[in-house]
Amino acid sequence: MRDLHLFFILILFASCSDIETFENSTCINNITTIDAESGLKENQSVIIQDNKIVRIQETKKVNLTGNSTFIDGTGKYLIPGLWDAHIHFAYIEGLAPSMFDLFLAHGVTSVRDTGGKIGFVKKWKDQADADPKNAPRVKIAGPLLDGTPNVYDGSTPSRPVLSVELTDVESAINKVEELDKIGVDLLKAYEMLSPEQFSAIAKIAKEKNLKVTGHVPLSMDVISASNAGLNSMEHLRNLEMSTASNWEELLAIRKKLLKEGKLKEGGVLRSNIHSAQRREAIEKADPEVTKKVLAVLAKNQTWQIPTLSIMTGATHRPFGREDWQASFAYLPDSIGQQWSDGAKSVMKLPPTEDRIKYSNWMNKMVKDLHDAKVEIMAGTDCPIFFLTPGLSLHEELFLLVKAGMSPLEVLKAATLNPAIYFEMEDQIGLVKEGMLADLVLLNDNPLEDIRNTTKIESVFKDGKLFNRSDLDKLFNKLSNQ
Ligand SMILES: [Zn+2]
Known part of the structure; x- marks a missing residue:
């Protein structure tokens, strides 16, 4: 996964007069989107600005300017939060x-x-x-x-x-x-x-x-x-x-x-x-x-x-599994110990x-x-x-x-x-233009195996990107409490 912070104009492809420009945005390029309305759509570009999805289109040339982030979504899947x-x-x-x-x-x-x-x-x-x-x-x-x-x-x-x-x-x-x-x-x-x-x-x-x-x-x-x-x-x-x-x-x-x-x-x-x-x-x-x-x-x-x-x-009995018990390390120490003994x-x-x-x-x-x-x-x-x-x-x-x-x-x-x-279907729940950017980027296709929802590369909450290393930092913080 490339995840580049750009401070100057980035031209993803050869310049062309009708290339759209997005300032201070995140572009997830060449991604497969999945949601309950449209099912699975390949080769999409998803542009996020502030806290919203502002554009979804077949992957094509865009300019990213200002403080923008480019994510290569090749082989990955984007689902709603x-x-x-x-x-x-x-x-x-x-x-x-x-x-x-x-x-x-x-x-x-x-x-x-x-x-x-x-x-x-x-x-x-x-x-x-x-x-x-x-x-x-x-x-x-x-x-x-x-x-x-x-x-x-x-x-x-x-x-x-x-x-x-x-x-x-x-x-x-x-x-x-x-x-x-x-x-x-x-x-x-x-x-x-x-x-x-x-x-x-x-x-x-x-x-x-x-x-x-x-x-x-x-x-x-x-x-x-x-x-x-x-x-x-x-x-x-x-x-x-x-x-x-x-x-x-x-x-x-x-x-x-x-x-x-x-x-x-x-x-x-x-x-x-x-x-x-x-x-x-x-x-x-x-x-x-x-x-x-x-x-x-x-x-x-x-x-x-x-x-x-x-x-x-x-x-x-998922709590009998090793991977489940490993998750107790992310709980406050005394609770983790209680759960471990209890399980x-x-x-x-x-x-x-x-x-x-x-x-x-x-x-x-x-x-x-x-x-x-x-x-x-x-x-x-x-x-x-x-x-x-x-x-x-x-x-x-x-x-x-x-x-x-x-x-x-x-x-x-x-x-x-x-x-x-909660009557919020015009704001969240789909990977769609105009929606709030609450999204999860997966490394494998959840429609082939639902367990793939655990293979998380990045999470967006209200437009904020948590990439893999940000998510690992969260887990680290949880382990050390
Ligand atoms: Zn309850």
Whole structure:
């Protein structure tokens, strides 16, 4: 890769009167571009000025003047910057200061935070907004909007305080008003909400043009939640309970368990309900019921963020791999050591039969959803369960392809779809003239093997170029903390 900073006129080819001149620009020459709209296009010249893509054309002569950079893209591939559409800055607060660099170094130029204390996540959003060239774009939901008893209540280290406990409809409405004023980008509804609370949240969110994502509340079925205004679902959560032949019976039992369990800890009650119903629901998965549910999700545009990285993590176990464990060196020392020890002890136990069945169900459901034309976004749930921020997004892409989506469809799930979700498709998500220059330059073709998204030569964030040596410096900085 040549990467020359030029301070005088550079004439790439023999001079000619109609050669266009670009000042203080970056030209990636003779590159293959890939995006969800145009697919793969060879022999392109991409010119970046300030923070935008100002020209894309078949490779031809251009003049670069002033402080310009020329990149020979021969044999390389340019894709839009990647999104991780499900992350938590607040899950391990001590890791949050490393997360911007981890994301950028892995080509993740935008993230969607799906739950954490509002003061904490807003701080990271504000920091990212203030320095867009050195941080990923950050979209936040604020806290999980949960009912009573709430799940993430701080009662154990694995359930830090990520949620607020809303005791009635009025408190749910007030909380949405408050979060909207603070400036959240979406809302996250959680599992213990009552149907009345959920509907009130969805209604007010619509008035405020905020999307509602979430876990389908245990007190509801998927069709009712989607019809009430659920814009997207995380982890396919509780979908199995609504696609079983006896879904009505399961819902009635859940309502009873919720009523009886009011005095339990939220996390305990939730896992009791999951263990009481998940296996049976998967065993009774009904193709006709599933078809009906998925048709409603497609019609209502209730998108899915399957987060296979975490949901099939117990069976797929990337954290057992050497390359994965090597990534723990980029975490603050104490966290890296904890993850390393934790991953080793999990590896000693084989996955349970139930986990294997659940993973298989997840993979099949991703393919069914995709075939039913339900849109999908790529998200991981990092940094939970040894999911190294940035690296884990590439694992998610691999898992989505493994589940049956094509590499181009998976790239769409990590680029154009999140842009559309946040109504930003005229700014990011494609390699196209006029778009913001959030881009990743790869050394190999991701359409031939999705694993090639890890072969990163350069990253552009808001027009700023991080070449290979800049990215290595980021990794060095992360290793020495
Ligand atoms: Zn999450």
